[in-house]
Amino acid sequence: MKPVWLALLFCAWAFGLSFGMTRLVRYEGVAGTPARAPDSWPEQTSLPLDAARPTLVMFAHPRCPCTRASIGELAILVSKLQGKVTTHVVFAKPAGTAPGWEQTDQLTGAARIPGVEVHVDAGGRSAERFGARTSGQVLLYSPSGRLLFSGGITGARSHMGDNAGLDRIVSIVRTGDESRRTSAVFGCPIFGEKS
Numbered sequence: 001m002k003p004v005w006l007a008l009l010f011c012a013w014a015f016g017l018s019f020g021m022t023r024l025v026r027y028e029g030v031a032g033t034p035a036r037a038p039d040s041w042p043e044q045t046s047l048p049l050d051a052a053r054p055t056l057v058m059f060a061h062p063r064c065p066c067t068r069a070s071i072g073e074l075a076i077l078v079s080k081l082q083g084k085v086t087t088h089v090v091f092a093k094p095a096g097t098a099p100g101w102e103q104t105d106q107l108t109g110a111a112r113i114p115g116v117e118v119h120v121d122a123g124g125r126s127a128e129r130f131g132a133r134t135s136g137q138v139l140l141y142s143p144s145g146r147l148l149f150s151g152g153i154t155g156a157r158s159h160m161g162d163n164a165g166l167d168r169i170v171s172i173v174r175t176g177d178e179s180r181r182t183s184a185v186f187g188c189p190i191f192g193e194k195s
Contacts, residue, residue: 031184032134034150035059041145042129047119050086054148054173055141059121059132062091062104064188066158070136071109073153077166078113084173085140087116090132092124092190127190135187140169148172152185 041049049055058074060067071089078087089110093102102120111118121127130139140149149172155163165183172178 030186031152032136032187032189034182034185035133035137035139036131037139037147037150038129038131039147041141045126045129047088047090047126048086049141049143049145051143053143054085055143056085056087056169057130057139057141058087058089058110058153059127059130059135059137059139059190060089060091060106060110061135061188061190062093062102062107064106064135066154066187067106067135068109069154069158069160070152070187071106071113072160073163073166074110074116074138075113077153077169078115080166080170081173083115087113088119089116090119090121090126092121092127094191095123124191132190134185135190137185137187137190138165138169140172147181148178149181151183152187153183154186156186158186 047057058070060070074087074089091102091107107118110116119126132139134152136152136154138149138151138153139147142148149169151165151168153163153165153169155161163183164180168180168183172181
């Protein structure tokens, strides 16, 4: 092969690699649709509101690969708050899916976190009542049912590490400082086509 062709082949390879990496980095940093969470705990939900301490609810798609990072960050959050919140993880199960469709490592991982109660949301009714649209959406409500926080607890899709959402929830629970009540949420659409 002539050196000119080798150089052209190398340039095409480098361009393809650069293009692919740029697309991946952009995708990781694109936030999902934030929840239109009600300001007060919905009356029509089967999820229990703790009247003694804040209630944290995470909504998740069981087949979203981004959810693994959200579950990992939730384990860190629960450890930091040491029983100061009641925690629920709600996994959407779209209508028409096969029995056991929601049984994934994300659901199993959430169930292993001490003190976390896992729920399967048949038809996504709870997600709809709470306005959740993106997997990894976290809502924090006061014991009286007032919305304290709405957002995500990862800094990008599928990435664990320091992030604003986790820090803001810890601050709200520990100090009562509600000056920063939102963060971006990164994940797949809850009502998407993951199969």
